[in-house]
Amino acid sequence: MSLPDLRKSFDRAGYICDEVTSLTVYLALELQKPLLIEGAPGVGKTEMGKVLAELLDTDLIRLQCYEGLDETKALYEWNYQRQLLRIQMDRELGEGKISEEDLFSDRYLLERPLLKAIRSEKRSVLLIDEVDKCDPEFEAFLFEVLSDFQVSIPELGTIPARNIPVVVLTSNNERELSDGLKRRCIYLYLEFPEVEKEVRIIKAKVPGVADRLAWETARVISRLRQQSELRKKPSIAETLDWVTALVSLNRTRLDGRTVSETLNLVLKNHADRQVFDLQLGERGVEEILKESGGGGDICGCR
């Protein structure tokens, strides 16, 4: 897939991104390197993995990381219960035919996401989500998979990848990842979108939204994100939820009262709500909307 094709595909899939983002993804695909995406929660890191699977028309294999995650949950595990049942059946029936090779064969192997991606018949997308949440030991284990695209299972030997998967790693930057992991990846940092870009995202994801509503919502959200005292800044997903709710309430534009009444869809913390009341409030929102009066002209609405 060429770079212009990739850009068009992103647009078609409703994933609105800038040129740097699409070029970085293109390079990751071309160089067959894992793509490490960092950024605040809700900027579209996980969505990138899903969209790539859609664009490449392939399976999305997802590995959600958490502290304590180990190879048995990420790579493979022997189906111990099934092996035991097989041994008991063999004993009860008096066959005595079962061998060690039988017990440690594919029939008793439980594939976990990493192995599944490596043994996949077609090039799949492997999404390793929130990699910063896993332990450093597991991160080191990922090195082998991400650099050689092969895994070693003592009973079966080394299994190379049938097709090198497209690997997308996401991180909320809660802890610094090791240099070793970063070295193997192409790096992309996603920021919260600018107002114009967020308007495009809203229009792409929420059909039937009025131009003015999309513009005003994006302005208010942008101003909220500038409030550094907020514990959690509104994500793109929350923006979309908010707009969808406003559309279902038949709103075509925003006003201070509507914002105040529906803000729980965006600010999900009591302290953040207090920050909003203190710093902006209904009057502050009205001022933002007045300022964005010109925005209606920019987006071509009345």
Next chain:
Amino acid sequence: MRMPLTEETGQGGYLEENLSSFCFLLRNEGLPVGTTELIDALHALTRIDSTRRMEFKAALQATLVKSSRDRAVFDRLFDQYFVPAEQHQMRSELLERQKEKRVRSIDQASSDLQFKGETLQLNPEELYQYSALSSDQRDKLLDFVTKTEQGKNVQPRFRPLLETVVKSHLRYCRNQDDRVEPGKGISGSGQGAGSGGPDELALRDVDIRTIAAADLPAAEQLLQRLSRKLAVKLMRRRRYGSRSGPIDLRRSLRDNMRFGGVIFNIRRRPKRRHRQQILLLCDFSGSMKRYSTFVIHFLYGLREVVRDLSCFSFSDRLQDLTPDIKDRVALKIMLDRVVRRSKTWGGGTDIGCSLEDLRTKHAGTLNSRTTVIVVSDTRTVSLNAAYRELSLLREEVRRIIWLNPLPPQQWADYRSVELFSETAEMWPCSTIAQLEDILIGRL
């Protein structure tokens, strides 16, 4: 630094060499750029239209930069190194003009600074510095040289003495210029820090003591965010994989009785994870006031998530700030109270006496789960007593982390640093970036 190179020169068969030099510059600025990254970058450039500046830059950024914090450094170096052809030409001409001007200035300075018909022996850098002084400063210095020359019984052999005085004066002027103007700050605007903007990046690496008043709100917001980051790390809930922890034989047998005693489901004993207890000891003597305030600010955000956060300030005696933290008193009010309660606040330091207070009067806060964080430059009266008390404290607690704002190159000059390092993990900590690395990376 090398002369800037154009993208066009890069395409003339020297791309590898240019890129290698650029990587060298990035490494000099602390970016972890190795051969792998360089090879990746070269591969990436073969797959894009490298005549387009945006694509060229994005390809290098994707392959050479692996942290959001490094992006500002990359942007700055890229703009300096890969200069468009017209701009390169203009810059070359400007550099040429500057070079000529510098030569003229040095010649002029040599002819100005004469003593008994001989030129003062100053190096070109000093001569240039003289020419760059304001006309007032230059006149004063020249006046001083002339008057010295015209003084009674002044011999030509006094020249070295005069040279030393002139050099000292120039050094003094340079130091004055290097100081940050109070209130001007890094950002210049004094606006709050955004999410990872250049102001914030600059704030991270500047010595905390030199942060200007105008930049303090931005620094405080940055500290609040980092504090929340640490809180998330400390309070994260764990899920355990099926193979973590030792086998719990008793539970496994009981669970598998229904299978006739065949161990079908293995039960494991989860690893016990104790909550950390943090005890913060902040030196509030004159030189340490700013550093201690910043560390308290950093850890203050943990009060909601860490049940056992104790905080003490000390100078010559210990002062318990924990009740204020538990009552959720606002940070500014708490720091005001510290000033009011302590008569010697901002004065000298007696670490030994303060540690003795801690050990004898607040023994309940010390146990094998306690991590003690000391913020101090180690300077104290009664060094031996302080060393003895620190050793006694170490026996009581899990670990002692010492945040020392003195530059590491000065550590060898202080016996206290050497002694305290025997019992405490000592880390240099004079910037927010170092504070973040230690508290988030090592706690």
